[in-house]
Amino acid sequence: MNDSSRFDRLTRRHRDCLRGVRDLKGSKEIAEDLGIEKSTVDSYLTEAVKLIGARNRRDAALQWARHEAENAQLSASQTTIIPVEAAPDKIGGHSARLSEPAAVSPLPVSPDELIVGAPGVPEEPPSRQRSSGIRLPFRRKGQRDNDLSVGDRLIWIQAITLGIAIAFGMLMTGLQVLTGLIETVAQRLS
Incomplete structure (x- = not known):
């Protein structure tokens, strides 16, 4: 070879x-x-x-x-440059086929990632693909960022705070019941 x-x-x-x-x-x-x-x-x-x-x-x-x-x-x-006169079969002078390919390779993107500077209508920002289902407050595999809006983030902050408060209340109630149970068992044994 x-x-x-x-x-x-x-x-x-x-x-x-x-x-x-x-x-x-x-x-x-x-x-x-x-x-x-x-x-x-x-x-x-x-x-x-x-x-x-x-x-x-x-x-x-x-x-x-x-x-x-x-x-x-x-x-x-x-690499040699062929003058337009030397290539009479090339109509229109500088053909796109004569130019060298761009040296810049495209950036890797994940499926849900926003492509900044993507070709499109300049007045409209490029649309971001949304995945189906519930949008979680952390990034998924293959993404650089999560795809939550500011409103979604605020809702998640409140939901997480409420969840922590409920969990703390359940913990305190469980400890209170356990303390009462231990006191009852201690009184019966004495």
Whole structure:
């Protein structure tokens, strides 16, 4: 197997995880950056080590970085600009097909997450998807934040306060009954 074919089998996530290792990040930090679980990062890195044929994740990251640098140098040396006159079949001069793809990759988002700066009508804020069922006052797996409005948060604060007050009252009543029971048993035994 030639040198570049083993790198061609890496997916975008394999490559992102290897870049994280190259930058001396741990699995937890890489997972936070990519918006995925730590165990998923570990499995991507294990797969990448096997695909590349490296000794460990650090060796795989260094091999990937070297390969990436070689390809960047190679593509930079092969890039040539063709004047419009030299390409008469390109109608309209600067075609969109002649421009290089954007180097910015999309940010990972979770299903219920608000996408800031998403394309759409500028007058309207992007709508946030709501999950069905009761909305809880803590974030769910795969989200960066919870999706409660200010009113929902105030209702939850009152509900939690009321729940604590009821629990405290039940505890006091239970202790009072237990104390009375102990006094009754002590009087009968004496």
